[in-house]
Amino acid sequence: MRLFKNRLLNFIQKGLSARQFRRVASLEQLRGMNRGREVSKSLGQRLLTLSKLEISTVLHRLGSCAEGLSHAEADSKRLQTGPNEVEHEKPMSWSEHLWLCYRNPFNVLLTLLAVISFITEDATAAAIISAMVVISTFLRFVQEKRSNKAADRLKEMVSNTATVLRRDPSKVAAAEAEKYFGEQLQPKPAEQIELPIKQLVPGDIVVLSAGDMIPADLRLFAAKDLFISQAALTGESMPVEKFAEHKDVSISNPLERDNLCFMGTNVVSGAATAVVIGTGNQTYFGSLAERVCASDRTLTQFQLGVNKISWLLIRFMFVMAPLVLFINGFTKGDWPEAALFALSIAVGLTPEMLPMIVTAALAKGAVILSRKKVVVKRLDAIQNFGAMDILCTDKTGTLTQDKIVLERHTDVFGGASDEVLAMAYLNSYYQTGLKNLLDVAVLEHANLNTELGVAQNYRKVDEIPFDFNRRRMSVVVSEQEDHHELICKGALEEVLAVCSHVRHGTQIEPLSAELLQDIRRITAALNQDGLRVVAVASKEMPIDREAYGVSDESDLVLVGYIAFLDPPKESTAPALKALKANGITVKVLTGDNDLVTLKVCKEVGLQVDDVLLGPQIEAMSDQLLAEKAEITTVFAKLTPLHKERIVRLLRSNGHVVGFMGDGINDAPALRAADIGISVDSAVDIAKEAADIILLEKSLMVLEEGVIEGRKTFANMLKYIKMTASSNFGNVFSVLIASAFIPFLPMLPLHLLIQNLLYDISQTTIPFDNVDKESLSKPQKWNPDELGRFMIFFGPISSIFDITTFAVMWYVFKANTESAQSLFQSGWFIEGLLSQTLVVHLLRTRKLPFIQSRAAWPLLAMTALIISIGIFLPMGPWAHYFKLQALPLTYFPWLVGILLCYITLTQIMKGIYTRRYGWQ
Structure with a gap:
């Protein structure tokens, strides 16, 4: 982080200009295009052909393999294909720029x-x-000449990255030698590294998880519950599921092929491995962007x-x-x-x-602003920064320290339970989707794996990744190959919705109304202590299955809870006071429990006038919600669409609204706000949607x-x-x-x-x-x-x-x-x-x-x-x-x-x- 900030200050002090950052073929402009437009026939045909071939054939055509390219191979390819950037605005020559500066x-x-x-x-x-x-x-x-160069360098420093497989060149050479002498070729080792998206080349193997931007056009060869938001290209608001194998061979539209993903879209949930089949202007996104750049920008x-x-x-x-x-x-x-x-x-x-x-x-x-740890991506946003009168923010990491600690692990009735802790560990250990701070807290629990021997006797069978509608995720593990067990972890209400029984000691009891009342009383007490409660449930599954889905999350047995503490930041209370003194009203929009949120608000001195929950918002008309939003301070148990709706209605009331978020669930609200604010550690889609990037996740930095x-x-x-x-x-x-x-x-x-x-x-x-x-x-x-x-x-x-x-x-x-x-x-x-x-x-x-x-x-x-x-x-x-x-x-x-x-x-x-x- 220190190196990042020092490098940033070294160049930004040379000066920036009013030219707003030139995003790669603005998604907003793409949405405005006619949906019936198609990419060039040659590009469409190439995409269709690659989607029909066997993955081994695709890899061979691209000069790659399942373990990825070596650094030398990637560098050689990059010389031929150029950087993975959509050239939607060709750089001007000095004479063209001089004429533009004169022409007013x-x-x-x-x-x-x-x-x-x-x-x-x-x-x-x-x-x-x-x-x-x-x-x-x-x-x-x-x-402008100085600022254009500085802006391009700044854009690189806050650019998104992709997780790529790279082979060790020395071991590749050894493998080639084995091949030459006719010996059996050993699997080539590969390591996962983070690379700037613009460095990707055709043939690169990319690993995807929830929150990632799709960095290029991809052909999938492994996918698990992968849902992609393609709204930027198709206008469809609902995410679509993608698979490693395409099912309907009669479909001729590349966007509808199950095993293709496209630059400019993003992963909503699930995980996948894919090979890059197109970069830069040779992508579906780039083909559309060439048409966009012919039109004027929206002012x-x-x-x-x-x-x-x-x-x-x-x-x-x-x-x-x-x-x-x-x-x-x-x-x-x-x-x-x-x-x-x-x-x-x-x-x-x-x-x-x-x-x-x-x-x-x-x-x-x-x-x-850069010296105050604030990086401006879109410089015209400075005016909105000064005009902002409502700031909507999440709770975790903004009001709190973002250092979540596993505080308690209890059975259904509040007694300490190592079994619940072991199940939570297995769930967090084996899940490969979006690992949040709760998973990190579980995995970092002191010597847990050593003390309990949790993972030694298990192997992973499958997983059902997290998404923000279900608000839970599950893994299926096998113990000594004699049975499969589904372990589900998630928000209390969402887990209870798929539970039919509870574990009481060694007994399994039906989930009755009386038990449900006791559960709510126990978890409410934990919430009032400022603890965030996550429920853990399980279910025995047949040993003969290897693939599981969301439908298997039913008739679960509730085994207990794990409770986390995220203490408030010391700087939050004075920051809130300073924001209020400067005419900015702070509203908390969170997917967390309302009791936990109220506890935190009380500790940081944020006066709460009213509370609205997600289910209540669902039942409200826009007019009623717009009225309630004016007097409400805390909005809890929200989905991403709830956040976006609240921000839009506050704007329609005449406010200049800022939204601060760093997760995939915050991306819609970041785009809807007058000024989207994120942090340099945010997921890709959040950083892409933001206008301002904070180098430190603090309201005090924001106030400055x-x-x-x-x-x-x-x-x-x-x-x-x-x-x-x-x-x-x-x-x-x-x-x-x-x-x-x-x-x-x-x-x-x-x-x-x-x-x-x-x-x-x-x-x-x-x-x-x-x-x-x-x-x-x-x-x-x-x-x-x-x-x-x-x-x-x-x-x-x-x-x-x-x-x-x-x-x-x-x-x-x-x-x-x-x-x-x-x-x-x-x-x-x-x-x-x-x-x-x-x-x-x-x-x-x-x-x-x-x-x-x-x-x-x-x-x-x-x-x-x-x-x-x-x-x-x-x-x-x-x-x-x-x-x-x-x-x-x-x-x-x-x-x-x-x-x-x-x-x-x-x-x-x-x-x-x-x-x-x-x-």
């Missing part, structure tokens, strides 16, 4: 203006505008919000720029100059740095991530609000000046320089501090508020722009065309300084510089821009920019105007906050 409405307008300036022989203006385009494009190109709510704001400003520009053109054209008579000026206004209204600011803000947020997400979002909003209100004020001032002043109040060149300097001053906003008050509650994306904010604060600067006009006109007599350079220089400085000050005024609801101070990068950058703004007209290069030095008596007027501007803005901030709040 803002840069197109700037380029048009530069061309017009060059044609009209205004070389200085053309150079300034070109510099703006180059700087904006280059910043975005460099940032997230965050992207839609950014686009909505951008187009709001562009529409505003299309209204204001023509007004400026006609007013100046009619009043000044110089239409070419008026057109140039109107284009400059258009540029001033466009937030051309918005893509770069958003990218930088998300990048900085991802870097900080939420705060950082809110900081990132708050800083993005700052730029958008500042730019919108400042640009609106400038245009409003220009309209007034154009109507009454006989010359242009500012040359196009001046507007462009001012705009460039102002934009540069805001590049450090992503690194700014955020007031604690802005982090105390969830922040939701609200593009509609921008128009109100812009109209409310924009005209304030216009009041003082007009004051500056009056001072320059009447005090300094800059009221003729010959003196227009002095007038323009005066407004240039005042306009730039007021725009720069607005960064500090609108970044906080408090008094700037005193109650709330910006981060030092922002302070330094704005100070630098103010210095440059004053130097340009006052320095030796003023004539290059068609400016002139101002008299020193101008500056006391400037200071007075700016102080009045600060005072009025503070007053208006108070009025706005009381009326609308301050996000």
Whole structure:
């Protein structure tokens, strides 16, 4: 774990971008495709052919064997086939990426203006505008280039793995030598290793269990109660059972062949061994994905919000720029100059740095989150992280320590029983499906195998794997070949449902209503002590059978219980308190017993308002459940579909819902949530479904991530609000000046320089501090508020722009065309300084510089821009920019105007906050 985190921090500090992770042919997009579409005929025919051949023939064709490939053989094959990745988005060349960074409405307008300036022989203006385009494009190109590489490396570090058989090359060589000399070939040894999915090659032997993603197209040659969810490819919600041998040879659809599994699906329950028959684009999944990549991605709510704001400003520009053109054209008579000026206004209204600011803000947020042990898979999820107001989480490992200890093993009536312990051990020892923490606790019980000699006299006959509907699993073992015994272990209610008798000492008694009442009383007492109770039952089976199924789990004899303790984490109580203080309501969604869950909630200080159980939820309509979900804290005895349904209904109530889970049963809810949160130790399907991966399964880590997400979002909003209100004020001032002043109040060149300097001053906003008050509650994306904010604060600067006009006109007599350079220089400085000050005024609801101070990068950058703004007209290069030095008596007027501007803005901030709040 330490190595993982160190490697992660080493590269992530280089910076990430707003580009969301490019998942391999998004499952959501595949669901939206027409179900009738088929893969290419050649691929379909190849899959059908391989499904019909004997497994030995398939292995021979692929150059493999039942013991798998050696590392050298796999490496050689990988050189031929390439990595096991679906290339649904071909990597762009640097030139294509550069063009993409340039191609936005803002840069197109700037380029048009530069061309017009060059044609009209205004070389200085053309150079300034070109510099703006180059700087904006280059910043975005460099940032995204770095972040794309970092994102790809990050994706690899949280990627899923597959369990693969590999042969020892030295022993393979020995076996080949034996074969050469004609001696009997000994079985080739193989070891199970975990490999990143992208390293798989055709011919690899893969071992599957519950929770695994199917890593490639596979042909099964051993399967036991294997159920696969193929919803991503077929749309069918129910899992389908797969077998080593296909039964109906007439079926021509590869998806319906019993012995084929496909990349992009996942194992719901059971176990299997299979050979890889297709990787990357040569899979059924890859064939469909090639069609998907031809269509546009579905935009997230965050992207839609950014686009909505951008187009709001562009529409505003299309209204204001023509007004400026006609007013100046009619009043000044110089239409070419008026057109140039109107284009400059258009540029001033466009937030051309918005893509770069958003990218930088998300990048900085991802870097900080990584240092807090939070890896962001889909970077746009940062906004949802900050907006989350309900967190749904499991109990085990989140509220508790995730270190389950086997605390008691009792008979049906509560007395200690080694027989129950021995049966539980055999069940956990021989099961090959999804080994959970309960099995680990049983197997790690002190010297159990040595002390009891449990496994020495038994061999495994068969098993009936666990699934989340039955909530139990069974193994069948044979003792000294004289009888078979089915041993079932699972949730109390589900085991009782298939029991007809109980063991009382050496006697077997029918399960009567009185006994059932005693059982519930005894197990309830264990639950109230915070113990999780698992029932153990058994049944004698005929010795002549070797295959068993779910139907054999009937008429069992209840022999007792094993009880586990999972103590609460010390960090849980303060984390819950911190989440509540930050406006996040925590709800517990668990498949566990409600009494155990309530005990844990009480110990960690989580106030429980109401409890709902799975069977009650089944009987509720969506409307009723949506109402109950608002006031319910604990949801217990849930199935995966219950969790998903609760999350969807909470979202439909207007909440931004996060779901934290790490099991296969959590995958549907992770996909349904606004933000899915998992851990790096989760099962494959949970990590695939999640947007955020925690390197530590702790609510405290999550709380820190939420705060950082809110900081990132708050800083993005700052730029958008500042730019919108400042640009609106400038245009409003220009309209007034154009109507009454006989010359242009500012040359196009001046507007462009001012705009460039102002934009540069805001590049450090992503690194700014955020007031604690802005982090105390969830922040939701609200593009509609921008128009109100812009109209409310924009005209304030216009009041003082007009004051500056009056001072320059009447005090300094800059009221003729010959003196227009002095007038323009005066407004240039005042306009730039007021725009720069607005960064500090609108970044906080408090008094700037005193109650709330910006981060030092922002302070330094704005100070630098103010210095440059004053130097340009006052320095030796003023004539290059068609400016002139101002008299020193101008500056006391400037200071007075700016102080009045600060005072009025503070007053208006108070009025706005009381009326609308301050996000």
